[in-house]
Amino acid sequence: MTPADPLVTRLRSSLGDNAVVDDPDVLDSHRNDHATFCTAGVPRLLVRPSSTAEVSEVLKAAGSFGVPVVTQGARTGLSGAANALDGCLLLSTARMNQILEVSVEDQVAVVQPGVVNADLSRAVLEKDLFYPPDPSSWEMSTVGGNIATNAGGLCCVKYGVTSDFVRGLEVVLASGEVVRTGRRSAKGVAGYDLTRLIVGSEGTLGVVTEATLALRPAPEASLTAAATFLSIEEGIAAAAAVMASGLRPSLLEFLDRPTLRAIQDYRDMGLPADVGSMLIAQSDRGLRAADDVARIAAICTEHGAIDVAEASDAEESRMLLEARRLVNSALEPLGVTLIDDVAVPRSKLVALLRGIAEIGTKYDVLICCPGHVGDGNMHPTVVFDRDDPDAEARALQAFGAVMELGLSLGGTITGEHGIGKLKRQWLAQELGSVGLRLQREVKAVFDPNNLLNPDKLFL
Amino acid sequence: MTPADPLVTRLRSSLGDNAVVDDPDVLDSHRNDHATFCTAGVPRLLVRPSSTAEVSEVLKAAGSFGVPVVTQGARTGLSGAANALDGCLLLSTARMNQILEVSVEDQVAVVQPGVVNADLSRAVLEKDLFYPPDPSSWEMSTVGGNIATNAGGLCCVKYGVTSDFVRGLEVVLASGEVVRTGRRSAKGVAGYDLTRLIVGSEGTLGVVTEATLALRPAPEASLTAAATFLSIEEGIAAAAAVMASGLRPSLLEFLDRPTLRAIQDYRDMGLPADVGSMLIAQSDRGLRAADDVARIAAICTEHGAIDVAEASDAEESRMLLEARRLVNSALEPLGVTLIDDVAVPRSKLVALLRGIAEIGTKYDVLICCPGHVGDGNMHPTVVFDRDDPDAEARALQAFGAVMELGLSLGGTITGEHGIGKLKRQWLAQELGSVGLRLQREVKAVFDPNNLLNPDKLFL
Numbered sequence: 001m002t003p004a005d006p007l008v009t010r011l012r013s014s015l016g017d018n019a020v021v022d023d024p025d026v027l028d029s030h031r032n033d034h035a036t037f038c039t040a041g042v043p044r045l046l047v048r049p050s051s052t053a054e055v056s057e058v059l060k061a062a063g064s065f066g067v068p069v070v071t072q073g074a075r076t077g078l079s080g081a082a083n084a085l086d087g088c089l090l091l092s093t094a095r096m097n098q099i100l101e102v103s104v105e106d107q108v109a110v111v112q113p114g115v116v117n118a119d120l121s122r123a124v125l126e127k128d129l130f131y132p133p134d135p136s137s138w139e140m141s142t143v144g145g146n147i148a149t150n151a152g153g154l155c156c157v158k159y160g161v162t163s164d165f166v167r168g169l170e171v172v173l174a175s176g177e178v179v180r181t182g183r184r185s186a187k188g189v190a191g192y193d194l195t196r197l198i199v200g201s202e203g204t205l206g207v208v209t210e211a212t213l214a215l216r217p218a219p220e221a222s223l224t225a226a227a228t229f230l231s232i233e234e235g236i237a238a239a240a241a242v243m244a245s246g247l248r249p250s251l252l253e254f255l256d257r258p259t260l261r262a263i264q265d266y267r268d269m270g271l272p273a274d275v276g277s278m279l280i281a282q283s284d285r286g287l288r289a290a291d292d293v294a295r296i297a298a299i300c301t302e303h304g305a306i307d308v309a310e311a312s313d314a315e316e317s318r319m320l321l322e323a324r325r326l327v328n329s330a331l332e333p334l335g336v337t338l339i340d341d342v343a344v345p346r347s348k349l350v351a352l353l354r355g356i357a358e359i360g361t362k363y364d365v366l367i368c369c370p371g372h373v374g375d376g377n378m379h380p381t382v383v384f385d386r387d388d389p390d391a392e393a394r395a396l397q398a399f400g401a402v403m404e405l406g407l408s409l410g411g412t413i414t415g416e417h418g419i420g421k422l423k424r425q426w427l428a429q430e431l432g433s434v435g436l437r438l439q440r441e442v443k444a445v446f447d448p449n450n451l452l453n454p455d456k457l458f459l
Numbered sequence: 460m461t462p463a464d465p466l467v468t469r470l471r472s473s474l475g476d477n478a479v480v481d482d483p484d485v486l487d488s489h490r491n492d493h494a495t496f497c498t499a500g501v502p503r504l505l506v507r508p509s510s511t512a513e514v515s516e517v518l519k520a521a522g523s524f525g526v527p528v529v530t531q532g533a534r535t536g537l538s539g540a541a542n543a544l545d546g547c548l549l550l551s552t553a554r555m556n557q558i559l560e561v562s563v564e565d566q567v568a569v570v571q572p573g574v575v576n577a578d579l580s581r582a583v584l585e586k587d588l589f590y591p592p593d594p595s596s597w598e599m600s601t602v603g604g605n606i607a608t609n610a611g612g613l614c615c616v617k618y619g620v621t622s623d624f625v626r627g628l629e630v631v632l633a634s635g636e637v638v639r640t641g642r643r644s645a646k647g648v649a650g651y652d653l654t655r656l657i658v659g660s661e662g663t664l665g666v667v668t669e670a671t672l673a674l675r676p677a678p679e680a681s682l683t684a685a686a687t688f689l690s691i692e693e694g695i696a697a698a699a700a701v702m703a704s705g706l707r708p709s710l711l712e713f714l715d716r717p718t719l720r721a722i723q724d725y726r727d728m729g730l731p732a733d734v735g736s737m738l739i740a741q742s743d744r745g746l747r748a749a750d751d752v753a754r755i756a757a758i759c760t761e762h763g764a765i766d767v768a769e770a771s772d773a774e775e776s777r778m779l780l781e782a783r784r785l786v787n788s789a790l791e792p793l794g795v796t797l798i799d800d801v802a803v804p805r806s807k808l809v810a811l812l813r814g815i816a817e818i819g820t821k822y823d824v825l826i827c828c829p830g831h832v833g834d835g836n837m838h839p840t841v842v843f844d845r846d847d848p849d850a851e852a853r854a855l856q857a858f859g860a861v862m863e864l865g866l867s868l869g870g871t872i873t874g875e876h877g878i879g880k881l882k883r884q885w886l887a888q889e890l891g892s893v894g895l896r897l898q899r900e901v902k903a904v905f906d907p908n909n910l911l912n913p914d915k916l917f918l
Contacts (some may be wrong), residue, residue: 103806104703106805106806108804150652152646156645156646157645161646173897178893179893180894181894183870184804184870185803185804185835185869185871186833186836187611187835187836187874189609189871189874189876190873190882190889191878191895192660192898193622193656193658193659196622196655197651200651201651205651217703243566244563246677246678288747343645344644345562345565345643346564347564347565374645375646376644376645376646377644377646411644411647412647413649414648415648419650427650430649431650432638434636434638435639435650436650438638438904438905439650439651439653442653442904443651445900445901457650
């Protein structure tokens with residue numbers, strides 16, 4: 001009989017047997033998030049605390065044993081930030097899934113980190129309130145994971161990203177100490193903004209155990225318009241004109257030619273063979289949505305759209321969004337997908353898309369480029385044959401070349417997915433040596449022994 | 460003849476004679492910002508660099524001589540953050556006042572820190588763009604100062620505060636090294652958000668030498684409504700109902716009974732003697748503003764307003780805002796004013812206002828309470844006789860009691876003015892000991908020798 005793991009013994013005595021898992025099959029199923037091409041190690045154990053005090057116990061125990069801690073939500077991230085490393089303790093927030101409060105008067109929700117985004121969205125909607133951040137994983141991903149990655153989504157173009165809705169946090173530090181940052185009030189400037197520092201820190205600064213989130217009044221009914229263009233340039237120009245119009249669409253998505261071809265091959269959407277790009281826009285202003293959609297349609301027509309459709313009800317809106325919704329399903333049969341996440345100033349979008357087409361040609365891989373065009377945040381997706389090792393190498397080179405291109409255009413290597421394990425080698429190039437040093441030193445303030453997600457973010 | 464100050468000699472040789480001032484009269488005129496009751500020391504010299512490279516030279520020289528540096532914009536701050544300390548070097552950003560770029564397509568402006576807020580606002584408006592942050596000092600205050608304090612203003616209730624519009628910064632560290640943080644693109648999550656850390660850091664982490672600011676399409680014409688109520692409770696309830704309505708007013712201001720009395724005494728606005736509170740709201744949605752204002756007026760009537768006025772044009776709007784605009788002028792003749800800046804969750808506003816009235820009674824001082832009610836950010840203003848030392852002591856006690864009250868209601872001691880020198884003794888109470896330690900350690904990362912505004916923020 002193997003002697004008991006003393007860390008397991010200690011944690012079971014404080015958290016109970018069920019909260020501490022060392023079954024190899026369970027551990028194996030928790031090694032990875034949704035990132036492709038990120039290695040993952042073999043964890044030592046999985047712990048499921050159910051309170052802030054238990055998280056504190058876990059971090060104290062891990063600290064005593066010098067065991068690294070990887071915090072996991074629903075593991076839907078796309079950068080490997082939640083991947084295990086060898087011998088680590090996986091800290092799952094799954095049991096801390098309570099919505100502690102929804103205040104209509106203060107328009108805030110107070111939640112535990114394991115609450116699923118969709119559960120929160122639905123709970124607040126019952127009170128005519130709205131939690132905007134809507135990453136495409138929203139039906140599965142947790143608010144804690146959204147905070148760790150500063151998740152974006154479709155409606156960012158109007159409402160902003162996760163960090164714009166985080167007022168305050170309760171965080172357990174590597175030492176086990178509990179700290180509260182931020183506030184519940186709409187404004188506050190007392191001291192440095194540690195809340196924003198922790199949002200997007202990918203589990204490297206502390207474990208979020210509670211969040212106070214800003215809510216808005218529920219939006220009104222929405223309507224959608226979709227337009228197709230012969231060229232990329234026309235679609236991008238129309239998007240820029242929509243953004244300059246003051247209309248504030250609640251969604252503004254772009255699909256390029258390779259993406260549209262894949263969708264048409266996957267399901268007949270009646271897209272012509274020569275289609276070059278598609279723009280899909282939405283207004284969520286109720287009675288005014290029809291006017292907004294008509295104005296957006298007019299802008300698209302002025303910019304050379306070959307076909308413009310305006311929905312007049314929810315069902316038609318759903319159909320116009322169908323192309324966007326089918327992207328992942330349409331690309332999957334074509335091979336392995338490696339999803340990039342560059343964001344550039346909108347004035348550089350045409351250069352980005354042209355450059356990406358050149359990269360595809362150079363490395364002989366298919367790159368489809370859907371994206372949140374209103375934010376300049378594209379998801380160039382390298383698609384390659386899973387059984388061709390040479391294609392895989394070329395895909396990885398193309399993936400890197402896309403980030404280099406984004407940086408050269410004054411953009412960022414990641415608009416909303418994060419660095420995780422996937423993009424560590426490009427971070428120094430974006431931040432510069434002084435910036436990187438500051439970031440490492442900030443990390444050391446919060447986690448002096450480098451035990452919180454130590455192989456992520458930095459190389 | 461006094462021997463030349465070697466620091467002056469060094470700085471004159473690198474920046475030129477005119478950029479380095481040691482004239483005692485000039486130095487004396489630069490000792491204070493607009494905070495009352497903050498002591499200020501006697502500076503050693505004033506330096507006016509005109510480029511990032513010169514700022515770097517200044518910080519290197521100050522570092523070599525171990526001289527503390529206080530960065531100053533227009534010195535319109537209200538917390539003493541820009542006050543001199545004995546023997547310090549004052550670094551004025553006044554000469555770095557260039558708007559480097561306004562991009563219509565990217566909806567960003569790139570500016571130097573010494574640009575006056577109003578100059579930027581007017582310059583971008585010429586291109587049909589809008590820089591929302593509008594602290595009441597906007598005609599004088601600089602963007603650099605607004606960034607250092609994370610300034611708010613009237614239109615925060617719809618558009619947010621300064622930090623919501625800062626995409627990226629160029630910062631000179633205490634070492635003289637130059638670092639760029641953030642991005643130009645709408646989104647970006649590469650590494651920790653050092654931009655947000657520096658916004659609101661009151662000159663304690665570095666000297667901002669360039670900022671990339673997000674702009675929006677220019678708002679349409681605005682209209683105003685004003686309503687008076689017999690009680691504070693009715694005015695606050697009406698404000699809450701406006702915020703819950705989904706209307707998104709571009710301004711929502713509150714005046715309490717003592718403030719309204721002072722205004723009526725200063726100028727006859729026809730306010731009845733029994734008026735308890737006033738709400739002023741604005742919509743900036745052009746053709747829809749009249750509808751919005753009518754809905755706001757109806758909400759106020761439903762909540763017991765004794766008088767509701769809806770403007771039908773810009774001139775009438777201006778007149779309805781007059782009461783708010785007269786607050787400072789009306790309070791000035793009554794004595795010295797000590798302006799507080801608590802922010803609480805909106806559900807606590809009635810408790811805050813009742814508590815403030817009790818504090819006024821207890822300490823026998825007049826406390827007027829205007830504020831940005833939509834954000835829960837009030838400016839309780841203690842007014843007392845300048846020639847009565849006993850009144851001064853009571854006023855300071857009342858000032859502290861207001862902050863304690865704000866904290867006890869789950870609020871913050873400062874919604875938009877900052878800590879500076881004025882509120883250092885209350886910061887620990889808001890942040891807690893662990894939070895305060897983290898903040899100090901973050902400070903040490905950026906400024907290990909504690910030379911940047913060392914007597915501010917922390918005691």
